[in-house]
Amino acid sequence: MSVVPSFHDIAHVGHVELFTPEPDRSLAFFRDLIGLSETKRKGDSVYLRAWGDYESCTLKLTASKTSGLGHLSFRARSEPALQTIVEHLKASGVQGDWFDDEILHGPAFRFLGADGHPLEIYFQTEKFKAPPELSTGFKNQPQRRAINGVGARRLDHINLLASDVKASREFFNQMLGLRITEQIILDDGSEAGAWLSATNKSYDVAITRDHAAGAHGRFHHLTYFCDTREEILRAADILVEAGVAIETGPHKHNIGQTFFLYFLEPGGNRIELACGGYLILDPDWKPVFWSQADRAKGQAWGLQTVKSFHTYGTPPVVEP
Amino acid sequence: MSVVPSFHDIAHVGHVELFTPEPDRSLAFFRDLIGLSETKRKGDSVYLRAWGDYESCTLKLTASKTSGLGHLSFRARSEPALQTIVEHLKASGVQGDWFDDEILHGPAFRFLGADGHPLEIYFQTEKFKAPPELSTGFKNQPQRRAINGVGARRLDHINLLASDVKASREFFNQMLGLRITEQIILDDGSEAGAWLSATNKSYDVAITRDHAAGAHGRFHHLTYFCDTREEILRAADILVEAGVAIETGPHKHNIGQTFFLYFLEPGGNRIELACGGYLILDPDWKPVFWSQADRAKGQAWGLQTVKSFHTYGTPPVVEP
Amino acid sequence: MSVVPSFHDIAHVGHVELFTPEPDRSLAFFRDLIGLSETKRKGDSVYLRAWGDYESCTLKLTASKTSGLGHLSFRARSEPALQTIVEHLKASGVQGDWFDDEILHGPAFRFLGADGHPLEIYFQTEKFKAPPELSTGFKNQPQRRAINGVGARRLDHINLLASDVKASREFFNQMLGLRITEQIILDDGSEAGAWLSATNKSYDVAITRDHAAGAHGRFHHLTYFCDTREEILRAADILVEAGVAIETGPHKHNIGQTFFLYFLEPGGNRIELACGGYLILDPDWKPVFWSQADRAKGQAWGLQTVKSFHTYGTPPVVEP
C-alpha cells in the first residue's frame, strides 16, 4: 500500500497554462495592464510571471482555438514528496506519465483530475534571477517591483469548475494531501463549492459547481495577488479606463475573506485580482460550512453574487 | 488707493518653472518615475503636467547652468481679480511687467516677491483636452489615470526659502490675499516658517527660513499630490529600487497633517510627494502657532526633521 | 436691487437637524458605531459632532414622530456676507425670520428652500474647545481622533430630494451663491440631479429627484467623511457585524468620485460614509453633464445604482 500524501507535501500552485484564441491581445493585457513580465517564448506559448513570483513562470499563455485550462501545475515540497505522491496516484489507479520536455522546470508527472482537469506535479524548478536592470536591494524579493499597470505581486490560486464538486474535492484532498478549509453545502446535501489549501493561506485551489450540462474540466478563474486593497481599487480604475468591463467587485468575499475584482482577459478567461484574506495557523482546523441560506445573503457586505459567476466558464460549452 | 485683494482672488498655484542642469535626466525622472506627461516643448523648456491637472502645464522644466526656481505662477480667480491684484501691486510699489509670449496660458504679470522669488499671475489658460487614447469615462477628470510609475495626481504646493520669513509671509498675505494658516515662531520671536493658502487646502505656499548666509529667492521643494498614503508608500519602494535616495519619510507632518516623502530629482531640486492633510472650512480660521519646543518634538510620530531640510535649497549657494 | 451672493459667501454646510422616531437607538448608533460625540442636550434634541468638526455641533438629533430633515444650516463667510445673503433672499421674495434662541451658534435666518426644505444661515458660532482628556498635540485639529467605532472625521455634505430638481438647483445657486459642479440631464431634458459647492470640494449639497408623488422637502442622506478608503472598508465590517444592513457600497461614485457606503440609521434616515473625491481648483469650472446613457452604465466600476436609492427618502410618504 502506498503512503498517503500529507498536508504540505504539495508546496504550492506552481503555474497555470491558459489557452487563448487571442494570444497577442492576451499577452498585451497581462503585460501592460496586469504588469506581468515575459520570461521566455517557445512554440505557441509565452511564459510569464509576476514580480514577486520566485519561479520563472507562473502563467503559460498558449495560443489555441479556444479558451480554458491548458494545465494546472503544483510544485511538490521535495523530491521524495514528489515520488510519494506519484506512487500514491499510481497505486490509487490514477493514470499518468512523466514528461521532461517542458522548459523552466524539471521532470513533471501529468495526470487528469476527477473532473478531467489536466494536472501536473514537479519539484525541480528554475528560480528567477533578476538581470541588473531589475535587481533590488530587497534581498528577500526576486526582483524589483513592477511599476507599470496594476503590478500584481504573485500568483495566488486557481478556481476550477467541476460537474461533481465532491469528487474533485476528495481527489485534491486524498491524492495530493490538500487541506479542506471551507465548503458550501446546499440544502439537498450536495456540495456547491470547496476550498483547499497546501499552505497557511486559506486556499490555493477552489472548486465550484459547473452548471453547464455535460461540461467537464472547465476553468473558472485564476488569481494574482496584490499586497493592498488600495492596489485593487487602483486596478479597478485602470481596467475601467482601459475599457475592460468589471464582472464584479471590488468587494469582500465571505469565503476566504479576500478583497476581490473579477474581469475577463481578451481570450475570454476570467481573471481575479485579490488581496487580504486570512492565514490558517491552527493545525487542526475544521472546514467551515456555508449553507444555502448563508450564500443567499450575498458577499461580505451584501453584494449579491453575479449570475455569470455560476454560468460562465472556459472554454465555452459548445451546443451539440 | 487700490483695492486690497481678498482671500480667493488668487485661485491656486498654477505652475512652477524649475531650472535643471540635467535636463534629460530630470525629464526622464518626472516622466518615468513620477508619471507626469509632456504637453509641449519650446526652446530649452519642456512643459509637463500630472494626470489630474486641468491646465496644460504645472511644471515647466528648463535647462540651465544651475538648479532652482525659474518662476512661480498663480492663476487668478477671474480677469477682474487679476486686474485688482496687479493694480494693488503697482500701487504698493511692486515693480512688474506684463508678458504675453508664454505658451499654454494668457497674459501674465511678472514681478519679484519680498525675497526675490520670480512670481507671476495670469487668468487665461489652456485647459488640457485629452486625446482619444487618454480619454476617460470619469467626466470630471481631465484624462485617464497615469498607469506608469508613481502616477501622482496633481500639483499641490510650493515651499520657498526666504532670508526673512516674515517679510515674505506679509507679501503673500497682503499683496496676493493668501490666508495665513500655520506659523512657526521661535523663542526669540522670529519667524521660522509660514504656511499660506488660496483655497480650502491648509496651504498652497510655504515659506521657511533660508539658513544660508546671503542667499535670496531660493527654492525648497514643490509637491505633487497622490490620493492615498498607499500610493506614497508604493512610491517609496519605486524610488528606492530605482536608486533614488529618500531624504526623509514616509512620515506625517504636524503642520498641514500631510503624509510626506522627500527626495531630489536629478537636477538637484527637492521634490515632495504627499497626500492627506486637512481642509479648512472655517471662514475665520486663526493661524496655528508652533513654538520652538513644539518643533523640537519632531514630526507627527516623533521623527526628527532631517538636518538637510534646514540647510539644503536650490540653487546651491556659491562660496565667494 | 440687492447684491447677488457670490461663490464662497456661504462658507460651508454647518449642521443638519435630523428627526428620529427612535432617539435612543439613533443616538447610540451615531455615538458607538459612527464615533460621533455628544456636546449638549436640550429639550428633545442631542447635539453631536465628529472629532474633526471645528464647530460644537454638526448633527442635531431630535426626537420626533417621524424621520426626515429638521433643518439644514449653512455658515456664512462673514457677518457682512450673512447680511448680503439675507437681504438678497428678502429682495427676491423669500420669506424668513431671524432666530437667536438656538444654542451653540448665534443669530440665524430661517427660510424654506424651493422644495420646502427648512434652511438656515448664521455666522457666529461656538467653536469646539477640547477638554484636557481630548486634547491633542496636533494643534491644527480640534481634538484627538475618536478611537471607538468608525471614527468618522467630519460632516461632509447633504443630499436632498426634490420634486423639481431644477428649481432647487437654481435656488441654491442664485440665492446662496453655490457653484454648480455636476448635473444629470435626462433624455427628455429634465434634470434628475444637481451637485453644488460652497468650497473647493466638488460638492456640499446634492439634489436628486424625488419619485414619490406629491412629496416635498424630503431628505435623501447626509455624509460623514473619513480620510481613507481603508476606514470605509473597516466601517463596512463594523456595520455588518453589528447587524446594520449595507444599502449599497463600498464602491466609487462617478459623480464626485467619492468612495461610498450607504446604510440606514435606526430612525430610518439614510447615512453615507465617504472619502476621496476631487478638489475643484479651476475658478471657471463648467458643470459636468451626465446623460441617461452615462447613468445606465452604473457607478464607477459598473455597480448598478440600487433601486431604493431612487425611491427611499425620509420621512416616508404617507398614503392618503
Added chain:
Amino acid sequence: MSVVPSFHDIAHVGHVELFTPEPDRSLAFFRDLIGLSETKRKGDSVYLRAWGDYESCTLKLTASKTSGLGHLSFRARSEPALQTIVEHLKASGVQGDWFDDEILHGPAFRFLGADGHPLEIYFQTEKFKAPPELSTGFKNQPQRRAINGVGARRLDHINLLASDVKASREFFNQMLGLRITEQIILDDGSEAGAWLSATNKSYDVAITRDHAAGAHGRFHHLTYFCDTREEILRAADILVEAGVAIETGPHKHNIGQTFFLYFLEPGGNRIELACGGYLILDPDWKPVFWSQADRAKGQAWGLQTVKSFHTYGTPPVVEP
C-alpha cells in the same frame, strides 16, 4: 536515536507570557489602546487575546517585580509531533518537565532555550468560542472585529535577545525544526540576527544580539498583526495622542518586509504593531544574508535603526 523534528512540526507561536511591574496600566494599555480582550484571570495573571486569535490566550500578562519574558509557548502540529519534539529534546540533553496545571491549554513541556529563555510546547488547546454579543457572520473568523482602539488582529511573532545568536538560532532550528529564513552576518563572521519560521510567514521567531554584558534570556519585543498599513498609521495617531512615545516607525523593514511601529507598554516591554511582509512558498528557500554594509543603509526607505533597538531589552540589566 531520536527523530529530528521537521519544518511544520511546530505549528506556530501559541502565546507569550510577559512580566510587568505595572499590571493595571499594562492591562489597560493592551485592552483600551491595542484592542485586546480579556479571557480569564488567575492569580497574578490576566489572559488576553486579539479578535483574530483562534486560541483563548495569546498574551498572558503577569504582575511581577520586573519586566521581561515569562515564557514563550509554541503549539505543536499534532499530539505525535509534540511527542517527537519532546523525545528529541530529551535525547539531545535538554532538561525539561511536563506541566498540566496551566489553564486554557493542555499538558505542556517546559524547558530552557540556548540563551536561557523559558520555552514551552503543547498541543491541546482551548479554542475561543464567541459569546453571542461577539458572534459574527464571518464564519471563518473567531469573533467579530474589535472596534475600540487599534484593534490588532492576531499575535504574529516574538523577538528574543540572545548573548549568542548562533547558538539560539541552531537551537530553534535543530530542536524545534524552525526554518531559517533571514540572517545578519557581520564582517567578523559573527551573527547579529536570525529569523526563523514555523509557517509560510517569513518569520515567527527572531533572535537579535543582546549587547548588554552578561545578560541572558532577555526579551526584545512581541508583535501583534494588523491587516493593513492604514491601521498601523491610524495606530500611530492613536498612540501619540494617548501620550505613548513611538520608538521608531512607521517604516518598512528590509528583513521580513513588514511595515512596523514600535513603542513600550507601561510595564516597559517593547511592543510592535506590524502588517504586510511576504509569504515563503518556496519549499527549498535558502536563508537571505544581510551584511554589515547592508544594515548600515538603514531600513527599507533609509531610516536608520534607532540606537535603543540595539541596547534596550527587558528586564533591564541590573548593575552589580
